[in-house]
Amino acid sequence: MNWGSDQRDVKRGRFAPTPSGQLHLGNAWVALLSWLQIRQAGGQFVLRIEDVDRHRSRPEFAGQILADLRWLGLDWDEGPDVGGPHGSYTQSERDQLYAEALQHLERESRLYPCYCSRAEVKAAGPAYRGACRQLSAEERERKAGGKAPALRVALAEEAAEDFVVQRADGMVSYQLAVVVDDAAMGITDVLRGEDLLDATPKQVRLYEAFGAVPPVFITPRCSSTQKAANSRKAPVPSPSPPSATKAPAPSRSSAILRRSADITTAPSRCRQRN
Numbered sequence: 001m002n003w004g005s006d007q008r009d010v011k012r013g014r015f016a017p018t019p020s021g022q023l024h025l026g027n028a029w030v031a032l033l034s035w036l037q038i039r040q041a042g043g044q045f046v047l048r049i050e051d052v053d054r055h056r057s058r059p060e061f062a063g064q065i066l067a068d069l070r071w072l073g074l075d076w077d078e079g080p081d082v083g084g085p086h087g088s089y090t091q092s093e094r095d096q097l098y099a100e101a102l103q104h105l106e107r108e109s110r111l112y113p114c115y116c117s118r119a120e121v122k123a124a125g126p127a128y129r130g131a132c133r134q135l136s137a138e139e140r141e142r143k144a145g146g147k148a149p150a151l152r153v154a155l156a157e158e159a160a161e162d163f164v165v166q167r168a169d170g171m172v173s174y175q176l177a178v179v180v181d182d183a184a185m186g187i188t189d190v191l192r193g194e195d196l197l198d199a200t201p202k203q204v205r206l207y208e209a210f211g212a213v214p215p216v217f218i219t220p221r222c223s224s225t226q227k228a229a230n231s232r233k234a235p236v237p238s239p240s241p242p243s244a245t246k247a248p249a250p251s252r253s254s255a256i257l258r259r260s261a262d263i264t265t266a267p268s269r270c271r272q273r274n
């Protein structure tokens with residue numbers, strides 16, 4: 001597995017939507033800011049579909065999201081529809097890489113099975129303290145008779161949470177898949193919403209466990225008025241019907257600016273995972 005390179009003379013950013021529904025304004029806002037940041041720096045932009053959670057994802061939403069981003073005027077150098085050297089750009093086709101990453105952690109003795117129920121984890125407090133880390137071989141065997149375990153990564157820091165990297169149903173976690181993909185795709189800059197602030201330290205620790213260099217994480221702040229106006233149902237504005245007038249065709253950049261103005265003035269959903 002290639003964990004990316006330290007050579008960072010070209011910025012590489014990405015937008016990585018989860019196709020569990022239509023593109024929302026918060027998604028579009030983050031996509032636009034990421035794209036502007038990378039394009040302004042003359043970098044490369046990657047589009048990745050994060051459908052690692054098979055239960056939430058639908059292929060038809062993935063297609064619609066790509067179409068909406070194209071309508072907005074964004075483009076990408078690598079992605080599920082244009083290919084590229086780091087493909088596949090769809091997480092459900094990258095299982096082999098995730099398996100290799102888990103094997104790496106296993107070899108480093110950084111994985112252990114966790115048999116705790118959701119209620120037990122919740123009762124333990126905001127951060128899981130590794131109750132299953134110290135189980136004896138007999139205890140593990142006894143618990144394994146009842147249920148399949150999740151796999152957690154063992155972290156050295158006292159205050160850190162040993163978070164799940166593979167769920168009990170066998171699906172790898174969002175945290176693992178994102179780090180593996182961003183590292184393997186050589187992503188240097190990750191711009192995303194405030195809702196992922198607490199994911200960032202976990203992901204940095206995974207980069208460290210893999211011996212990889214983390215990207216620069218950028219979190220644009222939503223204004224309080226935007227937050228107040230947040231609507232989970234606010235979709236991207238629909239394309240206008242073709243105009244019958246013979247006005248000259250707007251340049252691409254002015255069209256993007258006009259559409260981004262639509263987004264920035266509309267109620268925005270800032271808390272969007274990506």
Ligand SMILES: [Zn+2]
Nearest residue numbers: 114115116132
């Ligand atoms: Zn446990």
